[in-house]
Amino acid sequence: MSAMSRIKEFNLPDLGEGLTEGEILKWLVAVGDVIELNQPIVEVETAKAAVEIPAKWAGRVQTIFHEEGTTVEVGSPIISIDTQPDAGPLEPASTTGQPDAALPTPSAAALAAVEVAPAEGAVEPGLIGGPAPGGRTAVLVGYGPRTTAAKRRPRKGAGPVAPAQSAPAQPTPPSAADHGVVMGDKPVHSSPNQAPQVHDRRNGAGAPGGGLVLAKPPVRKLARDLGVDLSMLTGSGPLGSITREDVQRAAAGATAEAAPAPVRTTVAPVFDASREQRIPVKGVRKLTAENMSASAFTAPHVTEFLTVDVTRAMKALDRLRVRPEWRDVRVSPLLLVAKAVLLAVRRHPMVNSTWAGDEIVVKDYVNLGIAAATERGLIVPNIKDAGRLTLRELADAMTALVQTAKAGRTSPADMSGGTLTITNVGVFGVDTGTPILPPGESAILAFGAVREMPWVHKGKVRPRQVTTLGLSFDHRIIDGELGSKFLRDIGAFLTDPEAALLAWT
Template identity: 55%
Template sequence: MTTMTETSARFREFKMPDVGEGLTEAEILKWYVQPGDTVTDGQVVCEVETAKAAVELPIPFDGVVHELRFPEGTTVDVGEVIISVDVAPGSGDAAPAASPATASAAVPAAAAPAAAPSKAPAAEDEAPKGRQPVLVGYGVAESSTKRRPRKGAAAAPEAAAVAAAVQAELNGHGAPAPAVPGNRPLAKPPVRKLAKDLGIDLATVTPTGKDGIITREDVHAAATPVAEVPAAAVSVTAESAGTGTEAPAAQPSATVRETRIPVKGVRKAIAQAMVGSAFTAPHVTEFVTVDVTRTMKLVAELKEDKDMAGVRVNPLLIIAKALLVAIKRNPDVNAAWDEAGQEIVQKHYVNLGIAAATPRGLIVPNIKDAHDKTLPQLAAALGELVTTAREGKTSPAAMAGGTVTITNVGVFGVDTGTPILNPGESAILAVGSIKLQPWVHKGKVKPRQVTTLALSFDHRLVDGELGSKVLADVAAILEQPKRLITWA
């Protein structure tokens, strides 16, 4: 399967590519173009969110956008056509007809005739012609999954009806939204069942969901007196229906007891990975509390070192280096369990994962071949990894192939935790907050910088002795950083 097809000599189609390893679907987060816009080879036309990251998609040919097959917020299977382009504008050929399955979702609500003009930025503003594609290739894998129901595919008449109904509500009439003749109210199956159980006619319910979709809250509101309907929900609906753009989320009122958030994208991937890891690999977690006063002094000295100029120096850098040295001294910990082959796969390289909290959820990019890097190189790689993650630009490739991970929960002020292994890895080190505490030092109680480390490992391939040695080595290095020289 390829990602582009020809429907005629004039129109070409671009399909959702496999932007990651084994990707089966992706959600369209944002369109950067609209029908009628001119596009060039390599220009980014949309941003999609996979199970791992947000990725921008460049189109591989020139032309004029003819049709957007799916609106923003839709989850699309790999291999589905997402955009068609007129590569020979003005030739007079007939335009290809949209398929029945995609006709109603072909153009986002923002582009519907009844809505206000779209505020989406022009391609020239956000996707310069000279911008390079972020993908290596356009090959896709055959998807065996069924099409997921499209979200937010309301047509302009429904949006206009919602706007009229809400305007009536705001004017004090309190009349329910009339059903659009010949159209079935838009609601998901669970919502329809809820309405049936409560005896609510969906045609009388005022929708507040995106593009006129009826939500569970709408059904509950319809089952209560009109006076109890949150005013915030009504005003948001009026704004979104009148402009054709998504309105900011309303603040929950006293009458709203629950908020339901669809599980998708990175959050869905996290959930699946953590459940799979927790119930596949037998986890063991060990703890050690260590005096890191000398490590903190080393960090302060390195910040003044001219060889470290231009890179970020912090305790995580020394902890990462300490773990790499511990792995070098105990190489059997750097392995993976191959269930299919019933083999332990020992890795002779370390791709060091760093857990990073981002607006889209927790991701774990890794530093490739971290074992070969000098301290300045490791510092530079850590800085780049964190910056890229915060900007939401971490690629799927950057999160693949990790062997061991560090999660720094101390930045949140907690002492430590019992981390779950990243799937396919053998160990994960949690680092707690570094605090000034009373500590016995040279026979006297003194204030010292102290932290607690926790190492979780896969007990199928890492015995308690091996796991203990790795954790003890990391602790010993952080207590006496000069061991970085003598042990490395």
């Protein structure tokens, strides 16, 4: 028997729900292992869950094509199996090509004909494995070699220094008149080579050292009003003129010399790549990010909150736990919240709907999603047709759902088709939150931590068990009145679940 008929290549199967790829998490077999039909051979993580894929044939593992951690497209071969390992050695498969050892060696002339790209300079377009335009050797990407040297713009500060130019003449200092400075009654008109020789006829005051005082008329008036002697000041204005600030500082007893500006130091940020962690965004986390971004910027979210006294609900759970038929069942406050949501949907069916563009799809079934935090990220598996389950069946379904999710064994089908979701943030000690809608759903309820708090009960402040609910909904479908009534009914059930069960069922 030929090798081609014995060796079967097993391709990554279509895992459903539109998934196009999967990451190989763990191989459950090795090359040389003898496997049975439907034996799990590999664990693959899709964008929704980790699943084990069974063998399509029995036989001996011949080849494993991909290492763990590799992302493989659906339909690509992942393993080959010798379906008749007891039939003897494999016959070599006939091929039209030659083995590697028989490949002809290139001649020296052929090697000499290859043009090598220069070490420096620009390059021109070319393709891998073939000649580029103009007879040049092809390169990987971008550009191929060019025969002429590249012309580069001289960098600043590089290259020969240009001949020194004669220094330009220094600009003529501005005159006092250019700055509007008045000396005496008239502006000063002075040449660059002649110092001003005009006396101050208003007060005859000279500057320290025998010079004249330069000050504008308003400044002189301010000095007279404040009793400041201009001749004792050193001006900080143009050409040493005295300003209003100089006079005001002198009047306040401050020094006329300006204080030096504070030195500002800048601390350069520290970047240390060895102390950073980079986590690839893929699998469950990638899908969650895409879904949350799409939902947040598509559906107009509204969130309402309600604080509820759940003391009676906690006592009802205690009575339920001691019943013989419930002793082996996991009973938690989340069970009563789920039941409250399912009963409230019966009273307000529009909450369990989907926006479909030109129509609203109201569903008569409730696929109740329970958000679960796992090592691979947040997933939201759902209980199919949860509204038809009894309280005991609902408890069993929730227990199985959470255990499967924690073990990373949730199937893609279990995470598809959800219609309404509960996220239990209370298990992390959080009071409540503003959850984002899963795509295609119109409402999601956040259930906060149950705490003992002071509460007004029957006219007196007493310690009671209290929790806070947060309901986010799509305002295109659910208006404020409907959302408020739905949240109110959930709170009413949790306030007294036994009475609500009798009244609503």
